[in-house]
Amino acid sequence: MTTDKPTPESIRGMLAAVRYPGFPRDIVSLGMVAEISIEGDRAVVALRLPGGRTDVPPVIESEIAAAIASSGLVARVVVAPPAAEPPASPRTGPTPDQPVSLPGVRTVLAVSSAKGGVGKSTVATNLACAFAATGLRAGLLDADVHGPSLPIMMGTDARPLAAGGNRFHPVERHGVRCISMGFFLDETSPVIWRGPMVAGLLRQFLADCEWGDLDVLVIDLPPGTGDAQLTLAQQVRLAGAVVVTTPQEVALRDVMRGVAMFRQVQVPILGVIENMAGFDCPSCGRHDDVFGRGGGEAVARAAGAPLLASLPVDPEVRRSGDEGVPIALGEGPVAEGYRRLARTLAESLRIAAAGSRTADA
Ligand SMILES: Nc1ncnc2c1ncn2[C@@H]1O[C@H](COP(=O)(O)OP(=O)(O)O)[C@@H](O)[C@H]1O
Ligand SMILES: [Mg+2]
Incomplete structure (x- = not known):
């Protein structure tokens, strides 16, 4: 005794x-x-x-x-009953309200949409690859812990290597440093994270990952205006957000909620990206506005931000996403569109890749 x-x-x-x-x-x-x-x-x-x-x-x-x-x-x-728990004794763990410091990361850019299925992950993935292709050190954080799509779209299911303690290295793929919940799950793991857990996971992805020196860390946010968005806005200094929308009216209403949310947490909307904007039929040459038209401009106007790009429906975009080789890595109009978008954003974020001239001291 x-x-x-x-x-x-x-x-x-x-x-x-x-x-x-x-x-x-x-x-x-x-x-x-x-x-x-x-x-x-x-x-x-x-x-x-x-x-x-x-x-x-x-x-x-x-x-x-x-x-x-x-x-x-x-x-x-x-x-433990969550509500009955007194807010006392912060004796363990880091306080989740402290912003995460990411000393080597120059800018953090959120790619968001209020609605799923608009191509947000496609845009985030391609944009990260396009940043890398234009000479920037780029990272990609898949914050969609419920439905991580980075492993498939980037074509890797490697496990992050341990970096000592609870820390881990990102997985490098196509010149982009990547982290996704998908890297930590096995087929049978439940994907039921909610509320405080989502906040905890996101915080770890930011704080416990050895990002190293990055010009830009692209964050693929889950759809909606929930915990992940707020956590992110609270825990990391976001340089800005881009909002992905389709041209159709239904999506427009949802996206505007997302715009309002970023305004509330004072994150500048750098611009709007319209995805699935029409289909140019390769055989008959006709243009078809499959998902309506005008949504991108309408959202941009309402958000007081520029329409940065209007990307067409292109079966090659889907195929390359499924195959894990984002279209932005190749050639052609869509790849060029993404690289143009990357350069425009790099300019507005002031992270343009160092050219031949460097201003020393
Ligand atoms: N411009 C496009 N043309 C064709 N297919 C696309 C395009 N953008 C996205 N997709 C496809 O649409 C589906 C949903 O895209 P995804 O990026 O996962 O959306 P979200 O992340 O918004 O849920 C994927 O199969 C993707 O390959
Ligand atoms: Mg997604």
Whole structure:
């Protein structure tokens, strides 16, 4: 009954070996361990799970049991009621409200849309490749933790290499440093991150990744105006956002909500990119406005930002995305369009690639 008696603190230390499924960080540093109490021969561990979740993932339960086995206690894992938790004792983990400092990253650019399926990931991926093609050091962060598309679109499912502690290296592909939730998931991992978990994951992607020196970090945001957008705006200094829309009216209303959200958090909208703007039939030469027309201009007007590009529907765009070789890496009008877009944005972000002349001191 003396030195070896387990305490809530010693149990907490043991729990630091338990990782949340599919993610390289432990449940303690993620702030998920709300309370530990010892009742007889049991350690009752109350977990604060992602918003709305009321069941403990079985794999966590068994890992907790194994992690504290040496204490001689039996684990009982319960879910802490999120609202009943007092806001006290910030004794573990980093405070999620502090902005992340990214010393080597010159600019962070968000690619956003209020609605899914408008080609946001396609644009983000191609834009990152186009930045790299114009000589900039580019990164791509896939912030869509529910439906990561970077691994497919960039054509890699490599695992990020560990960089010591909880840190990891991005995966370099097509000259772009990439991170995506998809790199950390296996086929069976649940993709049910919500609320605070999304914030935690995004924060780790930003802060725990060895981005190194980058001229621009492109962030592919999930659709909507939810946690990811707000977290990002709070946790990192965004140089600006580009808004992707289709030309159709239905999308227009959604996109305007996104524009309003960025205004609220004082992130400048650098411009609007209209995607899926018409189809030029290669056989008959006719132009068809498959997804309506005018949406890009309307959003740009309403956002008080320029319409930066109007990119056509092109089956090659989809094919190259599915094959993991973004179209911007090749030749042709769409690739040129993306490189032009990259140069325009680089100018407005003042990160244009160093040319032959460098102004020394
Ligand atoms: N300009 C385009 N022409 C043809 N297909 C496109 C174009 N832009 C995107 N797509 C295809 O549309 C689908 C949805 O695009 P995606 O970038 O995943 O959208 P989001 O990220 O907005 O959900 C993908 O299959 C993609 O290849
Ligand atoms: Mg997407």
